[in-house]
Amino acid sequence: MARASRERGGPPPRRRSPRIDALGYVAAATQVPSPNCDDRPPETVLTLIVLHGISLPPGRFGGDAIERLFTNRLDPDAHPYFASIARLRVSSHFLIRRAGELLQFVPCSARAWHAGESTWRGSARCNDFSIGVELEGSDATPYTAAQYRRLGALLRMLAAHYGIRDVAGHSDIAPGRKTDPGPCFDWRRVPPLDGPA
């Protein structure tokens, strides 16, 4: 098709695929669709990005257990810890793996199930108005430079697209109940989201 177009004269029209589409699918992410999502309340304005840390089993990196958990395919017999969580119905919008790979489970227009009981700036049920970003990691291990790079780019894109300005940790919206992304997460490496994209 492109060759035929050039033969007619002039280059083919350049059609840049959007970095994020109308439903909130990010082009740079590997899509791993999760059924663990539903509609956001009508007229919801997205105002918050929630950062999480996760590793399965805890403290071990690599493998596909996180994807399996978020898509209800975790084998409860594969590890003693998995039996306690395999029936959970949870998800997040994004996962950033140790090497910086970006996975997307839920389009941003839908409500992912990542925050649980939570409050931010006086509003409860943060799942309603937030985007969840999981970083593969643990409370005891520094996150990688590749993860910070990918996270920074993702946050800037989401902020520009949705006008979101707030980024909080799961531990900030569910204090006492959650500790992630943990004390090893370096908040100084989160870019300010009040500038141009």
Ligand SMILES: [Zn+2]
């Ligand atoms: Zn969390």
